[in-house]
Amino acid sequence: MRVRRWLEGPFPSACGLCGTGVGPGEALCAGCLAELERVVAPCPRCGEPDTVAGPCPRCRDREPRLAALHAPWRYTWPLDRLILARKHADDATAARVLRELARRAAVELADARRAVEQGPDCVVPVPLHPERYRERGFNQALELAREAARVLEAPLAARLVVRVRATESQQGLGRRERRRNVARAFALRPGAEFPEAARVLLVDDVATTGATLDALAEVLYAAGAARVEALTLARA
Ligand SMILES: [Zn+2]
Ligand SMILES: [Zn+2]
Structure with missing residues (x-):
């Protein structure tokens, strides 16, 4: 991590x-970083914490489209607050912390993978509906994807997929409702060139049931992706 410091400029800052x-x-700071609750023994497919070995019972029951979800931290305080502060209050400090966490999560992923297989061919942020993007002025997933792409040295494909349906907030919805809510919410951008048999890494801030990531994976597999995985900061 330390070798990346020169990229960031010479000025010391505050945690x-x-x-x-x-x-x-x-x-x-190191103390705050260590206090973020880690996901322990995650399900390799959906990131569900505290899975004994192999996929969790839910993934064994109904195989997700997503090949793997990497999510280092639990969606608990203070990470949940940071994510909400970024999303709804456009908090610059939260944005800075989340970017650093994205960088660290991508480094962990790269380290875990280096010996085993190649990295992704492209990094795709979960898109916002254009209307929501206009309201908000930014896509927090894109900010995180940019960091991940840089660490993984993979191209950022921010315009590969689009959200064609403005979905209701997933908050308060059950597993099945979430799935229904995001069905057909995404599409390949018309005219987008999809790299052949690409290994795609989706990026978002938090995964809850994985329904959104699965809906996106569906679209990418239909477009010819060879493998679709996801990286999120948090797993709810
Ligand atoms: Zn601190
Ligand atoms: Zn699972």
Whole structure:
């Protein structure tokens, strides 16, 4: 991680959570980073925490479209607050912390993979509906995907898929409703060139049931993707 510091400029900054001074370009102190709750023993397919071995019972029952979900942290305090603060309050400090976490999550993924297989051919942020994008002025998934693409040295494909349906918020919906809510919500952008047999890494801030990521994976497999995985900061 430290070799990346020079990219960030020479000015020391403060931890985005506790205000302690941190090194140049860093957004979180070591203490706060260590306090983020890790996902322990995740299901390799959906990231469900505390899975004993292999896929969780739910994934064995109904195989997800997504080949794998990598999510290092639990969606608990303070990460949940940071994600909401970024999304709904356009909080610049939260944005800075989340970008650093995306970078760290991508480094972990790269380290875990390096010996085993190649990295992704492209990194795809979960798109916002254009209307929501206009309201918000940014897509937080894109900010995280940009960091992941840089670490993984893979092209960022921010315009490959589009959200064609403005879906209701997934909040408060059950597993089945979530699936129904995002069905046919995404499509390949008309005229988009999809790399042949590509291994795609989807990026989002948080995965809850995985319904959104699965709906996107469906679209990408239909377009000829060889493997679709996802990286999120948090797993609810
Ligand atoms: Zn701190
Ligand atoms: Zn699972």
